[in-house]
Amino acid sequence: MVRLAAEHEAFRRSVLTFGAREIAPIAADVDRKDQLPPEIVERFVDLGLVQLMIPERFGGPGADLTSVCVAREAVAESGSMALAQLAGQNGIVAYPLLAYGSREQQERFLPELAKGAIACVCLSEAGAGSDPTVMTTRARRDGGSWVVTGQKSWISYGKAARYALIFARTGEPVPGRGGGSGISAFLVETDSPGFIEGRHNVKMGGRGIPNVEVFFDDLRVPTENMLGDEGDGFRSAMRALHLMRPPIGAIAVGGAQAAFSYARDYAKQRYQGRHSLVEYQGLRWMLADMATRLEAARCLLYECVRQVDEGAPLDSIATLSSMVKWMTAETAMRVTTDAVQVLGAAGYMDDHPVERYMRDAKLTTIYEGTSQIQLNTIARGLIRSATARRPPGTGPATDASTTDRSR
Template identity: 35%
Template sequence: MHFGLTEEQRMIVDTTRAFVETELYPHEALVERTGHLPMELIRELQKKAMEAGLYAANMPEEVGGAGLDTLSWLLYERELGRTNYALHWTCVARPSNILLAGTPEQREKYLMPCIRGETWDCLAMTEPGAGSDLRGMSASARQDGEDWILNGTKHFISHADVAGFTIAFLATGEEDTPRGKKKKITAFFVDKGTKGFTVRDGYRNVSHRGYTNSVLEFDDCRVPARNILGEVHKGFDVANDWLGATRLQVAATSIGRAQRALDHALSYAAERKQFGQQIGKFQGVSFKLADMALELKAAELLTYEAAWKFDEGSVTDGDMAMAKLKATEALAMIADEAIQIHGGMGLMDELPLERIWRDARVERIWEGTSEIQRHIISREMLRSVGG
């Protein structure tokens, strides 16, 4: 593993950071104040992101993306992660790579409009009664001739309000396992506007203002068999094949925000004076800065190593779980300590620290809670010794 960045990677970092600071930072206050990202602003920033070559950059070149290797993609995600989530996710969209698992017809209908910025995708897995235990989902689909009938409810579905379609994971049967019966899961494309498919407003969220969540309801919603993504009963297979790296994406965006918080803390510690000297020279502050830098570096190295191993074909679930766990917990610690160093001003909305602090909380929950990540890591360790 080489630690130096290539010239191309440095260019990706510089271009993305300049775009974030010039085009996205100026709109953070609006989104934070209103909790809303106007569509006219989205379209304006979308156009600029496309002109800068940043839109859908996670996609392969053959479908119009930038064709970035995993490390380059995460460096790009790190820079985008510095800003408000709604701004970078909606205006510099990265379509889910699970869309690449579709048939040629499905790619043309669902993937390509996302890459062109005409619409957005969303994934529907979580239910009110089934969070981490996706096999426990109750939303189901049954076959009826050439069609499937979908029923049930999903919630916490990110940006479903702007998405043109959802990829919904529903139970389509059961199988016997050593631990009892488990649901078989199938993934379906469901277009917005399909009869029996309703998107409702979700919950008011303390984290990531402007980045909405919705409740999806399926009430005898009929979709054709051609809308199945992958194979019947193989929804988990397609998810596992294509969605594992989303944990690395969360890690990378968390690192970006942690770096921004640390930068603010470092500058303030050098500028603010108390008792005749810079507060950064007091041990109570200097040790905080050292610990923050240490945690950030550890998170970066775990994330970049996982990215390198991903491209080498040797990454494990434990590698990605470690990166996600460390980065999200480091972000929480760094955001909290940055506020402590600033004192009362750290909680004022003149600075981004209170937002970073609030936004950090959800990172230890979505894409697998910290407890789930620890379970993945320990299970992999025990398996290696026959446990």
């Protein structure tokens, strides 16, 4: 069982209380209407949840990654995996800014993020999702500005966000440095001329959080808004993704917990003839399997964020964070699907929340890197680790049958 520190446990209980009072009553309605209520966003901001990751020196709460995961898990457990995304939401921009931004950029943007400004990341394209290195969005220098042209797909929040971190190719890939070289990152305000929001996507799950297509029509960005070095923006994207995968895992764990708890309670109260469902061995085994997988996923999640919070090198976290993302997402999909099965025909109806949990769980296997991409990342990390530990001159030679071709 995961044992949280006293301060984290107290924080978890406070978020659960907030979730029971303000999230649970509106969760189904948010899903049906597919709209993000402005008042609930304001509540997240008022409680310091949106801006959890912003350091205290810039006016933020200065929470650690464990706190972010605690908050997301608690909101998801309260009934909305979609609204759980609001906890620590702008950290996906704050992390790259803290890692690669100049002092001037940090002092300009982070105090605004500390006030709860929503942020979005414009990375994926229709032909460059799992492999963003083949993106076609480009930026060309024009005097003291960069001019960005192109299109991004599946962008959460869009113009509902105040800031967007945009990735565009500013040069050709450098031989020996991978396809990610030549990509730069720019931090812009979404009300800038040339930042155009297109179609609103209708999603299977995660409903309530806006998801749109974004177009850049000669979007002019001042040179001082480039984040990090020219042609090195992809590195900041990967850093952000590695650190945001555990919080996605926390949403998955929270949603799975909500589904399991509902299915367990339903099975205890539902009778077939003279016997409750939990008296049937087949269903008891299902519940045991669900609970065990859930606890294992939770343990892996909090071990990963413990290492991050204790200062483990981020390069060493990449494999573990992908393990977390894969295991929690797949566990959520398994547990929520089984929860529907426990309820039978009733579980397939929207009279019960488990069908929504199952739809929401599917999203965790896709965004911030699909489950298949996570397995590729895990395999590469394991192979590199094994190679580094092998004494010189030992081990089999690598041939075409063992070479990882997934890059």
